[in-house]
Structures are given as C-alpha cells and as structure tokens.
Amino acid sequence: QLSPMIMAAKVTATNKAVEAVDHCMRVAGGASMLKTLPLERYYRDVRGGLSHPVNDDQALVLLGQQAIRQM
Numbered sequence: 001q002l003s004p005m006i007m008a009a010k011v012t013a014t015n016k017a018v019e020a021v022d023h024c025m026r027v028a029g030g031a032s033m034l035k036t037l038p039l040e041r042y043y044r045d046v047r048g049g050l051s052h053p054v055n056d057d058q059a060l061v062l063l064g065q066q067a068i069r070q071m
Contacts, residue, residue, distance in 0.1 A: 024042075
C-alpha cells in the first residue's frame with residue numbers, strides 16, 4: 001500500500017512528464033516519432049507511467065477518500 005504522499009507525487013510527476021514530452025513533440029513535429037530520435041522513446045515511457053501501479057484514476061480515488069476521512 002502506497003502512502004497518500006507517494007501516490008500524489010507519482011500522479012503529479014507522471015502528468016507533468018507527459019505534458020513536457022507532449023510540448024517537445026509538438027515543437028519537433030512529425031520527426032519526433034522517428035525511432036532515431038529519443039523523443040519517441042520518452043513519449044512511450046511517460047505514457048506508460050500513467051498506467052503503472054497505482055494508475056492515476058485509482059490514485060485520485062484513494063486520495064479523495066483519504067481527504068474525506070480527514071474532514
């Protein structure tokens with residue numbers, strides 16, 4: 001069982017990484033999908049992070065439940 005702080009950090013870090021790589025890919029254009037450039041790999045890696053345990057949806061539900069219990 002991950003602590004709420006770890007889940008929140010994972011959700012935040014993963015989503016910011018997705019956002020950063022998405023911006024880079026927009027700047028690089030179609031070439032960003034070439035296997036010869038590292039952006040293609042970064043994209044796959046950060047998108048995969050969204051579904052690693054605990055995935056974002058599960059983490060947000062658990063964090064919400066924790067917040068409600070503390071009220």
